[in-house]
Amino acid sequence: MNRRFRLALITTLAVASVGSLMLMASPATQKAAKSSASASKTASPAPQAPITVDGVKDIDPYKAYGSKNASVVMETFTDFQCPACKQLYTTTLQRVMNNYVDTNKVYMVHRDFPLPMHAYSRIAASYARAACHIGKCDAVEDVLFQNQEKWEATGDVKGTVASALTPAEMKKVQALVDGGTLEPLIERDVQIGKAVPVNQTPTTIIHTRDGQTYPVVGFVSYEVLTTLLNQLVK
Amino acid sequence: MQSAPFNFRRALMLIGRLLLGCIFIYAGYSKILLPNKMYSPLVMLKFSILSNLSNFGFQVASYKMLSPAGVDFVSHVLPFAEVALGLLLLIGWRLRISAAIASLFLLLFLTVVTRAYILHMDINCGCFATPEPVSLKKIFEDSAMATLAILMTLFAFQESRKPHPWNAGAQLPL
Numbered sequence: 216m217n218r219r220f221r222l223a224l225i226t227t228l229a230v231a232s233v234g235s236l237m238l239m240a241s242p243a244t245q246k247a248a249k250s251s252a253s254a255s256k257t258a259s260p261a262p263q264a265p266i267t268v269d270g271v272k273d274i275d276p277y278k279a280y281g282s283k284n285a286s287v288v289m290e291t292f293t294d295f296q297c298p299a300c301k302q303l304y305t306t307t308l309q310r311v312m313n314n315y316v317d318t319n320k321v322y323m324v325h326r327d328f329p330l331p332m333h334a335y336s337r338i339a340a341s342y343a344r345a346a347c348h349i350g351k352c353d354a355v356e357d358v359l360f361q362n363q364e365k366w367e368a369t370g371d372v373k374g375t376v377a378s379a380l381t382p383a384e385m386k387k388v389q390a391l392v393d394g395g396t397l398e399p400l401i402e403r404d405v406q407i408g409k410a411v412p413v414n415q416t417p418t419t420i421i422h423t424r425d426g427q428t429y430p431v432v433g434f435v436s437y438e439v440l441t442t443l444l445n446q447l448v449k
Numbered sequence: 450m451q452s453a454p455f456n457f458r459r460a461l462m463l464i465g466r467l468l469l470g471c472i473f474i475y476a477g478y479s480k481i482l483l484p485n486k487m488y489s490p491l492v493m494l495k496f497s498i499l500s501n502l503s504n505f506g507f508q509v510a511s512y513k514m515l516s517p518a519g520v521d522f523v524s525h526v527l528p529f530a531e532v533a534l535g536l537l538l539l540i541g542w543r544l545r546i547s548a549a550i551a552s553l554f555l556l557l558f559l560t561v562v563t564r565a566y567i568l569h570m571d572i573n574c575g576c577f578a579t580p581e582p583v584s585l586k587k588i589f590e591d592s593a594m595a596t597l598a599i600l601m602t603l604f605a606f607q608e609s610r611k612p613h614p615w616n617a618g619a620q621l622p623l
Contacts, residue, residue, distance in 0.1 A: 299504075429493075431485055433500070433507070436506075442495070442499065
């Protein structure tokens with residue numbers, strides 16, 4: 216076997232290997248494309264356009280609560296993996312919802328601000344956003360915050376979310392997450408936060424009708440927050 | 450034998466007073482007036498202080514060492530105590546007492562931070578307004594400050610037994 220023949224044989228084998236690898240890869244790509252297409256078919260209808268309330272722009276209506284005619288808009292930037300955000304959500308925001316949002320005094324906007332140092336906060340935000348878009352916001356946000364230490368250690372965000380939903384609801388949520396249609400909404404919240412700028416979570420921005428804004432950085436207890444809200448609510 | 454007007458002990462005491470005094474004052478100031486900085490009108494100043502103390506209270510609670518009442522007490526008292534202690538150190542009044550209290554504070558902080566580190570607690574130190582995770586770096590910083598405070602205390606007691614050469618024969622105050 217001369218040198219040229221060996222070279223030709225090696226080249227042929229190399230091309231054949233690369234070609235077969237490409238052929239093996241393409242069905243997966245086709246499958247992914249198909250599943251993505253089917254996911255978008257079974258997903259919920261396209262999300263509602265963002266709204267503006269009292270000068271606060273780009274509000275995802277699925278993550279906003281209360282009456283748009285409230286005299287105060289409260290924007291809260293949180294990270295699902297942040298312990299202070301958990302404390303704020305469980306001890307302060309729930310009471311604000313009951314005593315101010317449900318009584319049409321405050322319009323609350325929840326913005327996602329996943330921090331880069333938290334490995335699973337982005338995926339948690341995706342699942343929570345998807346749950347909000349099928350009307351199961353409270354259940355999923357509650358289970359994520361209450362079980363924060365568990366899924367933070369294991370990374371099992373999906374399992375935690377599934378525990379709060381029926382199989383049919385979980386399927387819809389998973390389809391939304393896989394479709395990636397809600398990622399731009401999360402990224403928009405992050406960009407809005409960076410523009411403030413939000414330097415730590417939680418950060419709450421309270422807006423009044425006359426254009427005043429009051430940033431509140433870090434955890435704040437309900438009793439302390441009400442001293443401000445009672446001043447601002449008319 | 451009379452000591453020199455300016456020797457290693459006095460130099461270290463001066464450095465310790467200035468350094469630790471400033472650190473304590475800044476630590477207290479940042480807990481009371483940062484990160485929420487709405488200082489006007491008065492109702493906003495009050496809200497800012499309360500929200501900052503509430504935030505500090507959360508950081509104290511995250512160490513999981515105190516009851517809720519204990520957390521409230523520490524979060525409302527410690528920042529002001531730090532400012533007062535820092536001022537005393539800077540002024541140098543009753544130095545033996547203030548240096549001893551500073552040493553106790555720093556040893557306590559070192560203990561709780563070390564405990565949190567050993568238990569792999571992913572929490573903020575709560576030392577200043579900016580979020581600082583509990584880490585080896587924080588332990589080394591606290592150790593250095595505690596060492597300085599202890600040396601300052603020892604030297605303050607030693608110096609109190611020796612009359613200053615400019616006050617030869619006069620009794621030194623406490």
